[in-house]
Amino acid sequence: MRAIVFETHGDPEVLHLADVPDPQAGPAQVRVRVEAAAVNGWDLTVRSAPVPGMRPPRFPVVPGLEVAGVVDQVGDAVTGVAPGDRVVGFAVGGGYAELARTSVFARVPDGLAATDAVTLPVAAEAATRVLRRLGVRAGETLLVHGASGSVGELATQLAVRRGARVIGTASPRNQDRVAALGATPTPYGAGLVERVRALAPDGVDAVLDTTGAGVLPDSIALRGGTDRIVTIADDAAADLRVEFSSRSERDAGDLAEAVAALARGDLVTTVGAVLPLADAARAHALVETGHPGGKVVLVP
Structure with a gap:
């Protein structure tokens, strides 16, 4: 072949x-x-x-x-x-x-x-795994760094389907895409902490970093500590005592659910x-x- x-x-x-x-x-x-x-x-x-x-x-x-x-x-x-x-x-x-x-x-x-x-396979596995690690529940606010990326867009949609509110960072050109996923979009970069606090005066309950773009210090500031912050991309996690999740938990049942949801139009990629x-x-x-x-x- x-x-x-x-x-x-x-x-x-x-x-x-x-x-x-x-x-x-x-x-x-x-x-x-x-x-x-x-x-x-x-x-x-x-x-x-x-x-x-x-x-x-x-x-x-x-x-x-x-x-x-x-x-x-x-x-x-x-x-x-x-x-x-x-x-x-x-x-x-x-x-x-x-x-x-x-x-x-x-x-x-x-x-x-x-x-x-x-x-679906890689992105859905990562999104499902990290949301389980974070324990995101209905009524909570989740901050997703990189909400327009392949993992971020699925994590955003899965969290919204659970009844969570999602604030998603993305470039200016992808703000509309993030909003279409059901999230509240905001640009990444300088001033992020202030922007997120204005959007979520009561704070954020959990943070997912898909970018590895040095956003963990801001995430810690927004959480008031390192609890319920997970990154899948930032090697600085260990030094900052933040959880780094990289071990794949491949499950045919989880993949089948994601495929069915994509076919129904309940998920988009x-x-x-x-x-x-x-x-x-x-x-x-x-x-x-x-x-x-x-x-x-x-x-x-």
């Missing part, structure tokens, strides 16, 4: 098309003919340099954490899915390819495009660009700008 690989760490240009062996579904896996693969920040991290604390990769590496496609091979221990079914899930062994494997997946209903479904698989280097360069406008998706 054809896949995107890299054989050394470096800039996006190290990504290129290559012929690699077809993956085979393991006992608890299905193999899909990929219709869409999403680009995530982690893909850029592992491509650009060795990751401290991780075992060195075996080159060539096929990147990609999220895939959607049509099942064409089913492992012996898998039930409830058959060849021809459409699924979306977390890729095992890379998703930037014509074929990919997954062991945590959900069925994709008719009418939901693969390019939309593939926006944003696709910033859909590019051919061969343009993976351009896709990575777009994500590296920090302003892709939504999830960047590759299609074989």
Whole structure:
């Protein structure tokens, strides 16, 4: 099959098309003919340099954490899915390819495009996990840093569905997008503490940072301490005694709920660009700008 690989760490240009062996579904896996693969920040991290604390990769590496496609091979221990079914899930062994494997997946209903479904696995897992960690309840006020990003927009919607009030930070051009999610938008940057206090005179009950943009000191000031603040992106968390949540808790049931909600229109996600698989280097360069406008998706 054809896949995107890299054989050394470096800039996006190290990504290129290559012929690699077809993956085979393991006992608890299905193999899909990929219709869409999403680009995530982690893909850029592992491509650009060795990751401290991780075992060195075996080159060539096929990147990609999220895939959607049509099942064409089913492992012996898998039930409830058959060849021809459409699924979306977390890729095992890379998703930037014509074929990919997954062991945590959900069925994709008719009418939901693969390019939309593939926006869900990573962002929905992170949003669900962090809201559980924060214990956000109806009637509370949640501050979301980066409410227009892929994790932020889902966390915002899930919190609003719980009955919480959400104040979401975003760039000036994304204020309307955040408001459409059901949140109260506010710009990030200097003066944030004063702006949030004006919007929430009684204070905020919890804070989610998806940006890693140095907002934890402001978050601590708004909370009056470090309790109920979680970041998924700021390495300064340990020094500030703020919780850093990074361990994925992949659950097929949670993913199925998110897929169903997206298909019903109860959740929305944003696709910033859909590019051919061969343009993976351009896709990575777009994500590296920090302003892709939504999830960047590759299609074989």
